[in-house]
Amino acid sequence: MENTITQSADAKQYIVVKLGNEQFGIDIQYVDNIVRMQRITRVPKVQNYFKGVINLRGDIVPVMSLRLKFGLDAEEYTNATRVIILKPEGKEVIGVVVDEVKEVVTLEDEQIDKVTYTPSNENYKYLSGIGKYKDSLISILNIQSIVVDKEAI
Numbered sequence: 001m002e003n004t005i006t007q008s009a010d011a012k013q014y015i016v017v018k019l020g021n022e023q024f025g026i027d028i029q030y031v032d033n034i035v036r037m038q039r040i041t042r043v044p045k046v047q048n049y050f051k052g053v054i055n056l057r058g059d060i061v062p063v064m065s066l067r068l069k070f071g072l073d074a075e076e077y078t079n080a081t082r083v084i085i086l087k088p089e090g091k092e093v094i095g096v097v098v099d100e101v102k103e104v105v106t107l108e109d110e111q112i113d114k115v116t117y118t119p120s121n122e123n124y125k126y127l128s129g130i131g132k133y134k135d136s137l138i139s140i141l142n143i144q145s146i147v148v149d150k151e152a153i
Contacts, residue, residue, distance in 0.1 A: 010109040017098040019067050025138040033085040037077050063095035088147050107131045
């Protein structure tokens with residue numbers, strides 16, 4: 001318990017989620033809520049990665065599939081599937097579907113390597129870094145760049 005008290009100021013907490021076999025980290029400052037998968041109402045004429053909208057305690061929240069956004073196979077919903085409700089700075093709330101929520105980890109700046117965006121691999125713009133935690137790698141998501149396309153709904 002003393003570890004959490006003595007963390008340095010450059011440490012951040014991330015929620016680790018799974019998409020297929022890959023682990024991704026979402027900065028906890030953007031996470032508003034995590035809810036079980038529920039019925040999604042389709043919205044016509046939107047990008048294929050937008051699943052539709054959900055009613056979350058009276059608020060209508062658009063929901064996107066990170067799997068489809070990243071060019072992966074469509075998800076198969078299981079008991080572990082969750083919708084993470086994100087509240088990016090200066091943007092509306094949005095939900096993202098993930099296969100599973102694993103854990104919350106704390107990473108120091110020196111545990112995260114920056115990634116450089118190259119036009120040949122467009123998906124790198126959705127990452128802000130690669131975190132090293134224990135014996136695994138966690139791709140840190142750049143939430144601002146992921147939700148920028150939401151404006152096109």
